Amino acid sequence: MPNKNLAPRDQRIDDALDTAGVRHRATLKQEWPLLLLLVFVWGALWQDFSPGNLIFGAIIALVIVNLFPLPPVVLSGRLNLWYCVKLFVWFLGQVIAASVHVAWLAVVRGKQTRSSVIAVPLRTDSDLIVMTVGHVLTLIPGSFVLDVDRSSSTLYLHYIDVDSAREVEKARENIRDIERRLIMAIGSQDEYEAIKNECSPRVRRKKEQP
Secondary structure: OOOOOOOOOHHOOOOOOOOOOOEEOOOHHHHHHHHHHHHHHHHHHHHHOHHHHHHHHHHHHHHHHHHOOOOOOOOOOOOOHHHHHHHHHHHHHHHHHHHHHHHHHHHHHHOOEEEEEEOOOOOOOOOHHHHHHHHHHHOOOOOEEEEOOOOOOOOEEEEOOOOOHHHHHHHHHHHHHHHHHHHHHHHOOHHHHHHHHHHHHHHHHHHHHH
């Protein structure tokens, strides 16, 4: 991956301010998925999906996105359906395996189970990838994102069944593998090429090992 500048980056910290110092905000075309999600959450909270309640929820959603405007999420413009399918199948497998592992820990080890809070600096500069990595980790049982350092793309996580330096490093590698899979699926072309070049030497070394 290209070397990251750990100093605050204007593109991310200033949220793409224009020359007049005015912050760009997402357009309605960019915000419609968020609006639909907010309307769904409103209906779920009230357990009422009637047209009248959903219309009122849509009004509340419009008020929220105008009172608390968000900067537009910069998309990579690249989508690889094959890697998306592989990511989805892998994710389902991870959820099943992690669920069994957490259940085993609860039944067999109980209070003896140790956990750690670990910091994982990611290789990407993309807010979208960082956010998606965090969501994937939170949906897999046994891990939970506590905080995100946006300036350095660092995730701080609570990770279950980790109590040694070796296990912490293994957890970091697992998280970077999630990042790799997401970049292969939806990352920019530059990040995709960098990940391919980074992984190729590892594949060759594994093949050369007896």
